[in-house]
Amino acid sequence: MRVIIQRDYELVSKWAAHYVAQRIAGHPANVPFVMGLPTGSTPLGMYQELIRLNSEGAVSFRNVVTFNMDEYVGIPADDARSYHRFMWDNLFSHIDIKKENVHILDGMAHDLEGECARYEASIRAAGGIDLFVGGVGSDGHIAFNEPGSSLSSRTRIKTLTRDTKKANARFFDGDPDKVPSHALTVGVATITDAREVLILVSGIEKARALAHAVEMGVNHIWTVSCLQLHPKAILVCDEDSTEELRVGTVRYFKEIEADNLENWKSRL
Numbered sequence: 356m357r358v359i360i361q362r363d364y365e366l367v368s369k370w371a372a373h374y375v376a377q378r379i380a381g382h383p384a385n386v387p388f389v390m391g392l393p394t395g396s397t398p399l400g401m402y403q404e405l406i407r408l409n410s411e412g413a414v415s416f417r418n419v420v421t422f423n424m425d426e427y428v429g430i431p432a433d434d435a436r437s438y439h440r441f442m443w444d445n446l447f448s449h450i451d452i453k454k455e456n457v458h459i460l461d462g463m464a465h466d467l468e469g470e471c472a473r474y475e476a477s478i479r480a481a482g483g484i485d486l487f488v489g490g491v492g493s494d495g496h497i498a499f500n501e502p503g504s505s506l507s508s509r510t511r512i513k514t515l516t517r518d519t520k521k522a523n524a525r526f527f528d529g530d531p532d533k534v535p536s537h538a539l540t541v542g543v544a545t546i547t548d549a550r551e552v553l554i555l556v557s558g559i560e561k562a563r564a565l566a567h568a569v570e571m572g573v574n575h576i577w578t579v580s581c582l583q584l585h586p587k588a589i590l591v592c593d594e595d596s597t598e599e600l601r602v603g604t605v606r607y608f609k610e611i612e613a614d615n616l617e618n619w620k621s622r623l
């Protein structure tokens with residue numbers, strides 16, 4: 356596992372965007388680059404930077420296929436609170452991605468289980484995910500894999516916890532009871548099957564989740580800890596989110612990444 360510690364949210368966003376752009380650019384032009392993508396506040400800065408890079412011609416999404424992590428059940432795609440709208444408003448409408456290359460779970464499907472099975476099949480048909488980018492909940496959940504989710508889980512319907520509903524109430528008039536009770540989400544194993552996983556962590560409220568991801572054991576309560584079993588996982592985090600890590604852990608990761616970070620800054 357790589358842990359990249361940046362001074363603040365802006366640098367986390369820039370580092371992640373440039374990493375994504377570099378991966379896309381380095382991919383063979385005749386093979387689609389398949390990405391997993393998150394919603395939430397954390398990836399917004401990375402999306403803005405990707406939009407900027409795309410408008411400057413530094414990266415193109417014409418050869419990129421995307422699969423979003425999750426979607427609420429019962430919220431139509433054109434509703435402002437849906438993850439469909441979030442993705443089109445905050446990224447897809449502003450870049451040169453092909454509409455047919457965007458995949459987002461349909462939380463309005465009549466057969467929700469069938470929708471989840473179809474999604475897993477589409478990921479397989481696309482050749483699997485090259486790079487899965489995600490955020491993390493303050494309780495350590497990735498996508499909507501709430502505490503107690505099986506580490507071998509696949510795309511399925513999940514009940515949202517009270518904590519997650521509270522955290523997402525800001526999009527629902529501040530009222531946790533208005534947040535849907537269920538969501539469709541890729542599973543933990545859907546994420547760890549990706550050839551590479553990049554998780555963005557920002558803010559002191561994510562400090563416990565980061566400590567569980569890096570320093571504690573793999574377990575199904577803090578599902579982000581699954582990254583420890585992944586051969587190519589990166590956590591990119593800001594200083595605030597490292598608050599619960601040991602001083603020695605922070606120093607260690609800063610030291611081993613020092614040269615990489617210097618090189619990267621000089622290229623900005």
Ligand code: GLP
Nearest residue numbers: 393395396397490491492498499
């Ligand atoms: C939701 C999403 C997750 C996201 C989490 C944290 O639960 N399903 O994918 O990582 O929120 O969101 P934020 O980045 O807004 O803190």
